[in-house]
Amino acid sequence: MSKKILTLAGFGxxxxxxxxxxxxxxxxxxxxxxxxxxxxxxxxxxxxxxxSSIGSASSASVIAQPSSVNVSSSSTSTVADDLAxxxxxxxxxxxxxxxxxxxxxxxxxxxxxSNSTDDFVTGGELYxxxxxxxxxxxxxVTANGSYTVELHFAEIYQTSDGARSFGVALEGTPxxxxxxxxxxxxxxxxxxxxxxxxxxxxxxxxxxxxxxxxNPTIAGFAIYSNDGELDTAFVPDVSTDxxxxxxxxxxxxxxxxxxxxxxxxxxxxxxxxxxxxGGSTSLTMDTNGDFSVTWQGGGYNYVGGPGWHYxxxxxxIGYRFDSxxxxxxxxxYGWGYDKDMPKSDPAHLVEYYILQRWxxxxxxxxxxxxxxxxxxxxxxxxxxxxxQQPSIxxxxxxxxxxxxxxxxxxxxQDHKIIFADHVKAWTDTGWILPDMNNLDxxxxxxxxxxAVEVFNPGSDGTASGQVWDATEQ
Numbered sequence: 001m002s003k004k005i006l007t008l009a010g011f012g013x014x015x016x017x018x019x020x021x022x023x024x025x026x027x028x029x030x031x032x033x034x035x036x037x038x039x040x041x042x043x044x045x046x047x048x049x050x051x052s053s054i055g056s057a058s059s060a061s062v063i064a065q066p067s068s069v070n071v072s073s074s075s076t077s078t079v080a081d082d083l084a085x086x087x088x089x090x091x092x093x094x095x096x097x098x099x100x101x102x103x104x105x106x107x108x109x110x111x112x113x114s115n116s117t118d119d120f121v122t123g124g125e126l127y128x129x130x131x132x133x134x135x136x137x138x139x140x141v142t143a144n145g146s147y148t149v150e151l152h153f154a155e156i157y158q159t160s161d162g163a164r165s166f167g168v169a170l171e172g173t174p175x176x177x178x179x180x181x182x183x184x185x186x187x188x189x190x191x192x193x194x195x196x197x198x199x200x201x202x203x204x205x206x207x208x209x210x211x212x213x214x215n216p217t218i219a220g221f222a223i224y225s226n227d228g229e230l231d232t233a234f235v236p237d238v239s240t241d242x243x244x245x246x247x248x249x250x251x252x253x254x255x256x257x258x259x260x261x262x263x264x265x266x267x268x269x270x271x272x273x274x275x276x277x278g279g280s281t282s283l284t285m286d287t288n289g290d291f292s293v294t295w296q297g298g299g300y301n302y303v304g305g306p307g308w309h310y311x312x313x314x315x316x317i318g319y320r321f322d323s324x325x326x327x328x329x330x331x332x333y334g335w336g337y338d339k340d341m342p343k344s345d346p347a348h349l350v351e352y353y354i355l356q357r358w359x360x361x362x363x364x365x366x367x368x369x370x371x372x373x374x375x376x377x378x379x380x381x382x383x384x385x386x387x388q389q390p391s392i393x394x395x396x397x398x399x400x401x402x403x404x405x406x407x408x409x410x411x412x413q414d415h416k417i418i419f420a421d422h423v424k425a426w427t428d429t430g431w432i433l434p435d436m437n438n439l440d441x442x443x444x445x446x447x448x449x450x451a452v453e454v455f456n457p458g459s460d461g462t463a464s465g466q467v468w469d470a471t472e473q
Contacts, residue, residue, distance in 0.1 A: 083148055086205075087139060087230045088222035091152075092116065093129030093427075094313065094420040098152075103220055105314045105420050109137045113338055113434060116427045117156040123190020127154035129427075132217040134340050139205040145227025147205055150194040152220040155181035166216030169208045170198050178212060190219070203231070258283040258304075264444065270467070271309040273449055276302040277390070279457075292464035293327075293452040300456070303333065306467050307449030311336065311436025317417040318470030319450050321357070324411060325461040327452050330357040332417050334448035335392050336434035337441050346385050349398035349441075350433055352426075354379075354417055356409040360455075362402055369429035374421035378406040381425050392444035401426050401433065416470045419448075 088103040090096050092114035096103050103126060106114065113133050121127040141147070149170055158164045161183045168176040175195055185191045198205070205223055209216035250265030259282045263274040268287025278300030285291040291306050308315070311334045321330055332354040341348035353362070362382065369381035382402040388395045403422045409415055423433055436446045450467040 082226070083224035084226055084229070086141060086147070086223040086225055086228065088220065089137070089139075090126055090129060090220045091218045092131040093126070093220075094424050096125045098124050098126045098220075101222055103222070105423075106131060107312070107314055108139050109135055110435065110438060113341070114423075114427060114432050115157070117188070118428070119156065119188050121154055121156060121188045121190060123154065126152060127188075127190035127219045128156065130154065130156060130217045130219050132157075132215040133338070134209070134211060135216075135218075136206065136208040137221070139207075139223060140231035141200060141203060141205060141223075141225070141228040142231045143228030144201045144203065145199075145225060146196075147198045147200050147227070148194065148196045148224040149198050149205065149207065150192055150222040150224070151176075151207070151218065152190065152192045152222075153179070153181055153217065154190045154219045155185070155187055155217075157217075158182050158214070159187050162213065164214040164217070165212040166214075167210035167212060168216075168218075169206075169210060170195060171200060171202075171206050172208075174210070177210075181217075200228075253287065255284070255286045258285070264309075264447075266309075267306070270306040271447055271449065272304070272306050273444070273447060273451075274304040276300060276304075281454075289467045290464075291466070292323075292462060294462045295454050295457055295460065297457050297459040297461075301454070303451050303453040305333070305449045305451035307334075307447060307451075308469075309445050309447045310438075311446050311448035313420050313423050313433075313436065314471065315419050315448065316470040316473070317419065317450060318414065318468045318473065319356075319417070319465060320414045321409075321411050321463060321465035323465075324357055324463045326359055326454075326457070326459065327461065327463045328358065328360050328455050328457075329353065329355055329362075329451070329453040330463060331355045331451055331453065332419070332448070333451035333453070334436065335441070335444070335446045336436045337393060337438060337446055338434035339438075339440040341434070343396065346397050346399045347432060348434065349391060349393055349396050350401055351386070351391065351398060352401040352422075352433065354403045354419070354422055355405065356415065356417075358404075358408065361404075362400075363404055366400075366402065369431060370425055372421070372425045374418050374425075375416060377409075379403045379422070379425070380406070381422075381429060381431070383426075383429075383431055391441075392446065393441035394443060399431070401431055416473075 088101050089107060090103040091106055094105040109131060114131055116129040151168060162180060163182060165178045165180040167174055181191055207221060209218060252267045256267050258274045261276050265272060267285045270289055272283060272285055274283045279298040280296040281302045282294050283304045285306055289306055293304060295302060317332055324330060334352055336350045338348050366382035366384040369383060371378060371380045384400045386400060387397050391398055426433060439445050452463045
């Protein structure tokens with residue numbers, strides 16, 4: 001795994017731009033070397049660049065000064081020991097660890113598409129996943145100040161020089177340009193660059209990938225500072241954006257009964273959806289997540305329930321159903337959407353189901369993926385396709401991803417769904433879930449709910465239960 005550390009101390013924006021241009025034009029060179037023993041440490045100095053090798057992983061330190069470009073000796077650690085970890089993110093993947101640093105699953109990003117490989121990648125599991133395409137990250141922090149940003153990359157797709165090159169900007173300032181990972185470290189090999197003294201004055205650390213040749217890509221990143229911490233209480237201000245969905249102006253602070261078609265909004269802290277194309281249904285919901293759905297028999301389709309108006313790969317959903325008199329599905333349900341992908345590609349829009357109970361088996365006619373275990377429950381995955389059907393983005397052609405347990409989950413008991421396990425299982429089969437945290441679709445945001453679904457019910461019925469966020473439990 002190749003590493004490089006860049007210090008931005010004392011740089012103005014114009015000086016930084018000149019330095020970066022010089023760096024990537026070849027005025028400053030980087031040397032990678034590798035030792036012959038996994039435990040052997042060697043170092044050499046050539047043309048003013050010191051490279052050190054620890055086993056098969058190499059690192060070089062490039063230190064920039066305000067008035068000139070100097071190269072100093074490197075260390076085996078790219079981040080000062082006295083800095084506190086703010087957050088580390090595995091882009092396109094779930095929680096993992098690298099060099100003792102705990103990376104959480106993909107979060108705080110907008111745009112892009114997840115991908116993974118089963119190949120062995122030098123550097124570790126972090127580098128086996130990626131998020132590629134037009135994307136950015138906004139990491140909320142509790143205080144403005146100076147931050148260190150460690151960026152991780154790997155070329156897990158392209159296999160030739162010049163097939164991909166891209167840039168990266170931090171806080172709006174370009175810090176990497178024309179990065180060709182294959183040319184630099186080859187295929188399936190981790191690479192990192194670290195930038196210190198990144199000035200933050202707007203309450204968030206911004207990372208933007210900039211396209212060059214083909215899509216930009218990132219495997220993960222870690223942010224360090226003693227000035228601020230991750231702002232876990234931060235909630236994006238989406239009130240203005242949500243106004244494009246007129247139904248989202250609905251906010252209730254007490255037990256409420258919903259009967260209208262395509263009703264969406266919030267009851268307390270919970271989002272709800274209540275969609276149907278006919279018939280008579282109702283959703284009764286309380287601010288603590290208690291809810292019940294009733295329906296009358298007839299020739300129509302319905303889906304509704306409580307949850308959150310954005311999907312989150314790291315969310316663990318807790319729920320209990322006390323009654324179910326014939327719902328087609330009781331399921332964790334939501335959408336992912338990538339507005340930058342061609343609409344002709346059904347992967348641009350994905351409707352996902354993690355079934356818990358069902359009266360109709362959706363695996364009939366679907367493509368089998370794999371079988372896996374999550375929280376002690378065995379699931380099998382399937383994929384199907386819908387042609388020009390209702391969706392969060394008008395009638396569209398899209399994929400459906402399914403996780404179906406080997407046995408229906410019992411009533412009257414608390415259960416939990418570890419969503420990241422299902423995303424990984426789908427990804428392992430090459431079924432990528434698009435962005436679940438956006439307002440780009442025409443009709444709805446990419447919500448995530450515990451839903452009751454019925455289609456063409458033959459008789460009246462009801463289902464009731466409670467939902468909660470079990471992520472921290």
